[in-house]
Amino acid sequence: MGNTFCGVIGCIDQASIGVVEKWGRFDKLAQPGLNLFNPFAGEWLAGVMSTRISSLDVRIETKTKDNVFVQLLCSIQYRIVTQNADDAFYELQNPKEQIQAYVFDVVRAVVPRMTLDELFEQKGEVAKSVLEELEKVMGAYGYSIEHILMVDIIPDAAVRKAMNEINAAQRLKLASVYKGEAEKILQVKRAEAEAEAKFLGGVGVARQRQAITDGLRENILNFSHKVEGASAKEVMDLIMITQYFDTIKDLGNSSKNTTVFIPHGPGHVRDITEQIRNGMMEGASAEIKIE
Structure with missing residues (x-):
């Protein structure tokens, strides 16, 4: 000193x-x-x-209520009460061993009544129990217990590994749920977009056919007024044949096509005319239903 x-x-x-x-x-x-x-x-x-504050670190191994062995590192801060220094000098030969014994006794009486989770949550209660017991006992020997700190709680290595695996599994499960919800939303949105595209495509085709029908009607009316004695059916047949030959011309001029086989002849031309006329009428009917 x-x-x-x-x-x-x-x-x-x-x-x-x-x-x-x-x-x-x-x-x-x-x-x-x-x-x-x-x-x-x-x-x-x-x-x-x-009379300075001294610190004593005590490591205790005990078992929790759910049969998990843990090690607790407890730090005790104590000092000699000046007025009772004679009691501290004469009564205790080894005060550190005495304090350590009481800490062991209290911790091994309190911790086995808690589960491992409760021990982590209520370690302050354990420290409070140790403090109350030491103050009552060591105060009679001239010592004052200033603070009790539960510095660390160390479960067995196998238990720590199992707890980490459980936590990782729970997080993976939650991630899988979020991923599944995201894929579900993506598929629903993709289906909605595809349905909307098909609907708009159908509307476009119907409007295209209606425009063709309106154009043909206008051409037939103009031709009938300008050429006396021409009926609407004859004009329609003439327009269809003209479009038919224009289509054949376009196919022949296109460099992207190879060989195209189509029936050709007076009878076939008549059949094609009938098919085109029926298609136009169906397109006009579909447009009316949509509107």
Whole structure:
């Protein structure tokens, strides 16, 4: 402690307290600073004790309610009560072992009543139980318990691995649910887009056919008025034949086509005319229904 003695003079450091005996019995406490002793009267400095806060780390292994072995690292901060330093000096030979024994006793009585999850959630309650027991016991020996800290809770390695695997499995399950919901939404949106595209395509085809029908009707009416004696059917046949030959011409001029076989002859031309006329009429009927 750095205390010095010289005959009847003793110097005690700050944050320390001296124990003075007289003829082998406790006489008084010597405060920090310069102290005088009378060796002829049997006075002498029996010892010096520090009043600083000390820390003691205790590692305890115990079992939880759900049969999981855990190690708890407990830090106890304590100090000597200045007024009762004589009790601390004379009553306990090894205070650290005494504190450690009480910590073991309390922790092994409280923790087995908790599950592992409850222990992590209520470690403050364990520390509080240890503090209450130590204050009651160690206070009688001149010690003050300042703080109890549950520094760490360490389950068995196999238990930690299993807990990590359970957590990972739960997260993977949640990720799979989110992924499935995303794929479901994507498929629904894709189906809606495809249905909308088909609907709009059908509307476009119907309108195209209606435009062709309107154009043919206008051409037939104009031709009938300008050429006397021409009926609407004859004009329609003439227009269909003209479009038929234009189509054959376009097929022949297209470089992307190879060989196309189509029936050709007066009878076939008549059949094609009938087919085109029927198609136009069906297109006009479909457009009317859509509108």
